[in-house]
Amino acid sequence: MNSRLKILADENIPALDALFADIGEIRRLPGRKLSAADVADSDILLVRSITRVDEPLLSDSRVGFVGTATIGTDHLDTQWLDRRGVRWCSAPGCNADAVVEYVLSALWHLCAQHGVDPLTRTVGVVGAGNVGGRLVSRLRALGLEVLVSDPPRAEREGHEGFVELEELLSRSDLVALHTPLVDDGPYPTRHLLNEGNLELLKPGAVLLNAGRGPVIDNWALIQFMRRRSDVHLVLDVWEEEPLVLPELAEQCVIATPHIAGYSLDGKIRGAWMLYREVCQWLGREVSITLESVLPKPEIEMLGCSGSVDPLKPIALTYDPYRDDRALRETLYLDPEERMLAFDRLRKHYPVRREFSSLQIMGLENKQQAELLLKLGFNVVMA
Numbered sequence: 001m002n003s004r005l006k007i008l009a010d011e012n013i014p015a016l017d018a019l020f021a022d023i024g025e026i027r028r029l030p031g032r033k034l035s036a037a038d039v040a041d042s043d044i045l046l047v048r049s050i051t052r053v054d055e056p057l058l059s060d061s062r063v064g065f066v067g068t069a070t071i072g073t074d075h076l077d078t079q080w081l082d083r084r085g086v087r088w089c090s091a092p093g094c095n096a097d098a099v100v101e102y103v104l105s106a107l108w109h110l111c112a113q114h115g116v117d118p119l120t121r122t123v124g125v126v127g128a129g130n131v132g133g134r135l136v137s138r139l140r141a142l143g144l145e146v147l148v149s150d151p152p153r154a155e156r157e158g159h160e161g162f163v164e165l166e167e168l169l170s171r172s173d174l175v176a177l178h179t180p181l182v183d184d185g186p187y188p189t190r191h192l193l194n195e196g197n198l199e200l201l202k203p204g205a206v207l208l209n210a211g212r213g214p215v216i217d218n219w220a221l222i223q224f225m226r227r228r229s230d231v232h233l234v235l236d237v238w239e240e241e242p243l244v245l246p247e248l249a250e251q252c253v254i255a256t257p258h259i260a261g262y263s264l265d266g267k268i269r270g271a272w273m274l275y276r277e278v279c280q281w282l283g284r285e286v287s288i289t290l291e292s293v294l295p296k297p298e299i300e301m302l303g304c305s306g307s308v309d310p311l312k313p314i315a316l317t318y319d320p321y322r323d324d325r326a327l328r329e330t331l332y333l334d335p336e337e338r339m340l341a342f343d344r345l346r347k348h349y350p351v352r353r354e355f356s357s358l359q360i361m362g363l364e365n366k367q368q369a370e371l372l373l374k375l376g377f378n379v380v381m382a
């Protein structure tokens, strides 16, 4: 039995007991403060995006497995982990639907405010992997025009169906960034949007970043927004996270503390994916199902009498303005306090469920039912 295994986990990973209690002894610590001394006698390390996992953290430890309950891996020195023979994994796609729903919710809310039909918009998706790819599929199913820029994919798959970034920026009503942070190789993404190309954005465009903060040069963006107040900025990620620049946040129509992927479904899916990988590493059977650890949603059903404005179920499942208000309340704290507040908002994030958790009953309007189905809701016709 492996009951003596020591598991050190970020305290913000949910369902740890349900998933790992049979595997080993679990110790929880705040991820931002994990030190080499904390990790020293652990066998398994489970982190989120705020823990840098590299040689200084692990070289004096016996950690043999590192899992990050996130999509992004830029906080892991994977080359060093490979050299050292430490098995590592992330949770690809775990919270992709939550990010897609963040984008859809922002798009529907902003269009409603400006009296525009979202279905007539052109959306440019930069980075079409797990998140961007699902966003492209959902938007195309809804009938929107979608432009995609993803040079690594274009190189692998052929250029058909992809456009250059410049064309995307100049033709899209909403530009959504979903690339990882990449510093080297032929297609780096650090400051992919910068002084040189921000100017290409269409008048009145929405620029949304839910990838990684440094993909936009934040200082260039501040300067740009001073000239181009017609652009609507939606930022979930920030160049100096957890420090948010108040001036930049003030320029946003929606500003949130890196929670685009924070559905409970996504977080638990991420933890469960780590559990599955740990089981494989240990040669154990994967005996716990994802469904068994996912709680029932608080609101399971929305009854309507014949028809419903799609914004209603969207806002009921995810309202980005709640997160925006919470972040704005912290903007004028001193920098140290502001960073702590950013982490607190993430740590105590309210339960948010994905669109698929809501069943919409009583619809008679077929067109609306189809639209809501394509948005990702569960629809039962009257």
Ligand SMILES: NC(=O)c1ccc[n+]([C@@H]2O[C@H](COP(=O)([O-])OP(=O)(O)OC[C@H]3O[C@@H](n4cnc5c(N)ncnc54)[C@H](O)[C@@H]3O)[C@@H](O)[C@H]2O)c1
Residues within 6 Å of the ligand: 071, 072, 073, 092, 093, 095, 096, 099, 126, 127, 128, 129, 130, 131, 132, 133, 149, 150, 151, 152, 153, 178, 179, 180, 181, 182, 187, 188, 189, 192, 210, 211, 212, 236, 237, 258, 259, 260, 261, 262
């Ligand atoms: N805000 C959040 O809460 C949140 C949640 C989940 C993921 N993320 C971030 O979003 C990023 C994307 O997630 P994912 O799961 O889709 O990752 P992924 O690796 O599946 O996809 C990334 C895509 O970006 C493309 N890409 C790489 N370099 C590019 C470039 N220079 N220009 C355009 N495209 C490029 C890749 O080819 C790939 O298709 C993650 O790396 C993570 O950092 C943020």
Ligand SMILES: O=C(O)[C@H](O)[C@H](O)COP(=O)(O)O
Residues within 6 Å of the ligand: 012, 047, 048, 049, 050, 069, 070, 071, 072, 073, 095, 258, 259, 260, 261, 262, 346
């Ligand atoms: O990469 C990801 O999966 C996301 O950015 C994720 O939402 C980060 O959340 P964190 O690990 O910082 O809690």
